[in-house]
Amino acid sequence: MGSKKESNFLNMVLTLSLVAIIAALALGGVYVVTKAPIALAKKKKLEAAIKKVLPEFDSISTKKFLPPGGGDSLTFYIASMKGKTVGSAIKTYTMKGFGGRIDIMVGMLNDGTINNTAVLSHKETPGLGDKMDIKKSDFSVQFRKKNPSSFKLKVTKDGGDVDAITAATISSRAFCDALTRAYDTFESQQANLNLDNK
Amino acid sequence: MNKFTISGSPHIKSDESTKKIMYGVVFAMVPAMLVSIYFFGFQAIRVLVLASIASLFFEWVIQKYLIKGPVTIDDGSALVTAILLAFNVPSNLPSWMIIIGALIAIGMAKMSFGGLGRNIFNPALVARVFLLISFPVQMTSWPKPEGFSIGLSDATTGATPLGIVKEGLGAGKTMSQLKPEIPTYIQDLMGQMGGSMGEVSAIALILGGLYMLWKKIITWHIPVAMLGTVVVFTSILWGIDSEHFADPVFHLLTGGMLLGAIFMATDMVSSPMTHGGQIVFGVGIGILTVLIRVWGAYPEGVSFAILLMNAVVPLINKGFKPKRFGLKPAVSKKS
Amino acid sequence: MEYFVIIIGSIFVSNIVLTQFLGICPFLGVSGKLSTSIGMGGAVLFVITIATMFTWLMQHYVLNPLGLEFMQTIVFILVIAALVQMVEIILKKISPSLFQALGVFLPLITTNCAVLGVAILTVQKDFNLLEGVVFAMSNAIGFTLAIVLFAGIREHLDIMDIPKQMKGMPIALLTAGILALAFMGFTGLV
Amino acid sequence: MNQLQNFTKGFIKENPVFILLLGMCPTLGVTTSAVNGLGMGLATTFVLVMSNLAVSLIKDFIPDKVRIPAFIVIIATFVTIVELSMQAYTPALFESLGLFIPLIVVNCIVLGRAEAFASKNNVLSSIIDGLGMGLGFAFALTLLGSVREFLGGGAIFGLKVIPGDLMLVFVLAPGAFIVLGYLIAIINRLRKA
Numbered sequence: 001m002g003s004k005k006e007s008n009f010l011n012m013v014l015t016l017s018l019v020a021i022i023a024a025l026a027l028g029g030v031y032v033v034t035k036a037p038i039a040l041a042k043k044k045k046l047e048a049a050i051k052k053v054l055p056e057f058d059s060i061s062t063k064k065f066l067p068p069g070g071g072d073s074l075t076f077y078i079a080s081m082k083g084k085t086v087g088s089a090i091k092t093y094t095m096k097g098f099g100g101r102i103d104i105m106v107g108m109l110n111d112g113t114i115n116n117t118a119v120l121s122h123k124e125t126p127g128l129g130d131k132m133d134i135k136k137s138d139f140s141v142q143f144r145k146k147n148p149s150s151f152k153l154k155v156t157k158d159g160g161d162v163d164a165i166t167a168a169t170i171s172s173r174a175f176c177d178a179l180t181r182a183y184d185t186f187e188s189q190q191a192n193l194n195l196d197n198k
Numbered sequence: 199m200n201k202f203t204i205s206g207s208p209h210i211k212s213d214e215s216t217k218k219i220m221y222g223v224v225f226a227m228v229p230a231m232l233v234s235i236y237f238f239g240f241q242a243i244r245v246l247v248l249a250s251i252a253s254l255f256f257e258w259v260i261q262k263y264l265i266k267g268p269v270t271i272d273d274g275s276a277l278v279t280a281i282l283l284a285f286n287v288p289s290n291l292p293s294w295m296i297i298i299g300a301l302i303a304i305g306m307a308k309m310s311f312g313g314l315g316r317n318i319f320n321p322a323l324v325a326r327v328f329l330l331i332s333f334p335v336q337m338t339s340w341p342k343p344e345g346f347s348i349g350l351s352d353a354t355t356g357a358t359p360l361g362i363v364k365e366g367l368g369a370g371k372t373m374s375q376l377k378p379e380i381p382t383y384i385q386d387l388m389g390q391m392g393g394s395m396g397e398v399s400a401i402a403l404i405l406g407g408l409y410m411l412w413k414k415i416i417t418w419h420i421p422v423a424m425l426g427t428v429v430v431f432t433s434i435l436w437g438i439d440s441e442h443f444a445d446p447v448f449h450l451l452t453g454g455m456l457l458g459a460i461f462m463a464t465d466m467v468s469s470p471m472t473h474g475g476q477i478v479f480g481v482g483i484g485i486l487t488v489l490i491r492v493w494g495a496y497p498e499g500v501s502f503a504i505l506l507m508n509a510v511v512p513l514i515n516k517g518f519k520p521k522r523f524g525l526k527p528a529v530s531k532k533s
Numbered sequence: 534m535e536y537f538v539i540i541i542g543s544i545f546v547s548n549i550v551l552t553q554f555l556g557i558c559p560f561l562g563v564s565g566k567l568s569t570s571i572g573m574g575g576a577v578l579f580v581i582t583i584a585t586m587f588t589w590l591m592q593h594y595v596l597n598p599l600g601l602e603f604m605q606t607i608v609f610i611l612v613i614a615a616l617v618q619m620v621e622i623i624l625k626k627i628s629p630s631l632f633q634a635l636g637v638f639l640p641l642i643t644t645n646c647a648v649l650g651v652a653i654l655t656v657q658k659d660f661n662l663l664e665g666v667v668f669a670m671s672n673a674i675g676f677t678l679a680i681v682l683f684a685g686i687r688e689h690l691d692i693m694d695i696p697k698q699m700k701g702m703p704i705a706l707l708t709a710g711i712l713a714l715a716f717m718g719f720t721g722l723v
Numbered sequence: 724m725n726q727l728q729n730f731t732k733g734f735i736k737e738n739p740v741f742i743l744l745l746g747m748c749p750t751l752g753v754t755t756s757a758v759n760g761l762g763m764g765l766a767t768t769f770v771l772v773m774s775n776l777a778v779s780l781i782k783d784f785i786p787d788k789v790r791i792p793a794f795i796v797i798i799a800t801f802v803t804i805v806e807l808s809m810q811a812y813t814p815a816l817f818e819s820l821g822l823f824i825p826l827i828v829v830n831c832i833v834l835g836r837a838e839a840f841a842s843k844n845n846v847l848s849s850i851i852d853g854l855g856m857g858l859g860f861a862f863a864l865t866l867l868g869s870v871r872e873f874l875g876g877g878a879i880f881g882l883k884v885i886p887g888d889l890m891l892v893f894v895l896a897p898g899a900f901i902v903l904g905y906l907i908a909i910i911n912r913l914r915k916a
Binding site: 264265309311318324486493494499502508509515 | 682685686693696715
Binding site: 551553554555644650654698704709711713717 | 744745747748749751752791792795796799800802803806807822825826828829830831834892895896897898899900901903904905907908909911912
């Protein structure tokens with residue numbers, strides 16, 4: 001050893017292949033080991049969000065529906081307790097945020113009443129729009145136990161019932177937009193949801 | 199270092215002429231100052247005094263203890279920055295925020311670059327944008343101008359005309375529906391509208407501008423290019439759809455348009471040297487302002503537009519440098 | 534309309550350098566002179582566009598079908614490194630003049646995180662190939678805009694008497710900060 | 724140079740961020756809070772140490788001409804390992820660091836140390852060099868993150884020190900440039916004193 005290997009063609013190809021093979025093996029190994037934990041971490045996050053927005057449940061079924069206004073389909077996690085549906089967690093979104101897309105999980109009881117909401121991801125301005133997150137302010141509390149049939153999902157400035165976040169009307173409007181999308185889809189798909197309404 | 203042969207704008211030969219210019223600008227701002235005191239009362243005096251004391255103090259401390267150079271707080275430039283800063287904030291802004299603004303304007307935008315004549319960006323505007331982004335709630339609660347009052351208590355607040363239009367159009371209303379909510383042009387001219395302290399009265403600002411033109415402190419190129427561009431651009435939009443775009447007069451009289459065009463875009467340190475360059479600079483500010491006002495998230499774009507064009511000034515100066523005979527148009531023959 | 538949003542969004546609203554913090558090293562390192570900054574901008578435009586095209590194809594026709602998404606980082610960086618080499622060799626042959634202009638910047642580009650960053654972002658944002666290419670080019674234009682503006686300012690600062698503690702990197706970063714402040718005015722434009 | 728000097732040089736004398744001015748993208752991009760800065764710093768430290776180790780181990784078997792591609796493969800492998808592990812065990816941090824985790828691969832510090840140090844020194848020195856440089860990087864990022872978090876939100880490491888928001892601009896893009904600029908100016912001044 002001591003002196004470096006000569007750079008002839010065979011040497012170069014051999015070394016590079018060897019390095020690549022070892023790297024691929026190492027990566028494959030790590031991938032196999034971390035695959036289950038990664039899936040678990042993702043599932044946990046989703047479950048935590050569903051649990052947060054719905055009353056207690058013991059099983060979940062998943063359905064996808066297109067919103068009546070057009071756009072990407074929304075995922076419904078229909079939760080039931082002892083065979084009876086207790087509500088649906090709807091993964092909804094809006095493109096109208098200050099920073100673009102916002103994903104929100106909305107829990108709706110069988111009659112369409114909003115049980116709770118949870119912001120899944122957003123790019124809103126820190127200190128302003130990010131107040132829609134329950135960790136930052138109480139903005140989202142006002143939606144709890146409100147039914148959009150009587151509670152107008154619009155900010156007060158636009159003639160609705162929602163108190164906007166100070167200086168972040170755009171983010172507040174976007175939040176309402178996402179909720180409206182969830183509610184409209186929920187209403188239009190009543191027949192396909194098989195909810196235990198009575 | 200050959201700093202004695204090459205230096206950036208402005209090419210100020212003596213301290214005396216700087217002083218004369220700076221105090222000329224201060225004098226030109228007196229009408230707007232008086233109007234702001236008339237409408238916003240004691241609060242306006244508080245903002246003006248606090249901004250001035252804080253700016254002069256920071257300039258003195260930094261020159262004496264950090265840069266350890268000559269102290270030139272009496273040249274009037276810090277005072278001009280202070281008054282412009284005060285003009286650019288709502289009159290009920292908490293005192294500590296005004297002090298932060300003064301620190302940003304003097305400490306960051308001016309002294310970090312070496313002081314007067316070396317700053318790239320207009321100090322008062324850097325401070326305004328810094329404050330606007332840092333304290334969005336306080337920087338957009340505009341007290342209603344209600345005539346002189348001695349109280350320091352919170353006055354009722356309302357939106358600026360630009361804010362009303364942006365909000366209204368955003369909510370799907372049309373211009374004719376919004377008409378009753380926004381002030382009339384006569385009110386705009388006098389200053390009866392919500393806004394930053396110094397921007398409310400068009401007449402007072404124009405008076406100051408005329409004085410500076412008369413005293414040759416500024417030339418017509420930048421303000422005329424900027425305002426002309428705004429008029430042309432907004433007229434086109436208004437002509438296409440008068441229900442969803444505000445008319446050019448509205449754009450001219452509201453917000454920081456005149457304050458920016460007369461007092462801030464014309465700042466000789468951060469604007470181009472040649473008249474050709476100044477026209478390009480003014481046109482650029484006009485276009486950017488309308489873009490931000492009409493399509494951006496912020497209702498007012500003048501300060502952003504001026505800062506953005508400040509950044510382009512070195513390039514404009516290169517493009518409009520009088521060419522020396524025999525010099526190839528090569529770009530990199532420096533140092 | 535879709536493309537318009539991508540273009541304005543990447544050049545102004547979320548400028549790759551001033552709001553996304555990608556490609557900072559060349560932004561600070563190669564912006565001393567206007568001519569070099571223009572050269573760098575051109576080289577980046579060239580490489581980012583080709584690299585995004587290739588990595589997009591790799592992702593959609595090799596990695597995704599084989600379930601090897603986790604190899605993204607390693608595959609992308611190798612594609613980019615190989616591409617830069619190839620571009621260098623091909624340019625030298627086909628267009629010596631272009632090679633002269635861009636050549637010195639090419640080796641620097643492999644470690645320019647803007648290239649890898651844009652390639653990954655294109656996949657993350659679920660763009661189709663054409664959208665991806667438009668996105669890549671707009672980002673490169675945004676990079677060029679930022680670096681050219683910045684070079685102009687720095688040439689200007691060079692002849693100024695800056696306080697000695699602020700000379701060099703501090704004043705460059707401060708200027709970039711104020712520039713980023715001004716760019717915030719574009720928020721919400723699209 | 725003894726090993727202690729080898730270890731500590733990364734903190735002050737050759738601090739990758741403040742003195743060598745390397746790795747600016749993650750430095751500016753992730754330091755919205757002290758925790759993010761620390762997380763990014765430690766992830767980079769891991770990659771640095773491991774790639775330094777691997778490079779110094781195999782340096783004698785690699786022909787000179789394919790040196791750089793081989794290094795890149797090694798670094799990318801360790802970056803992917805970090806990526807997968809963080810996704811599995813610290814998903815929240817992984818999400819907030821986002822794009823900047825895969826971008827460790829193009830961090831000039833990592834390739835720079837492999838090329839400038841590990842390919843010329845023995846295994847132990849290389850590990851210590853990687854550790855010192857990595858921790859110096861982590862220290863710089865945590866410092867920057869703390870300052871920005873404090874000025875922007877009145878908190879340090881998530882702990883509220885001052886109620887309410889302070890100056891929001893410091894958690895946004897312009898604040899990153901401004902704070903780093905002044906930190907470097909202060910450090911330059913301290914070094915001269």
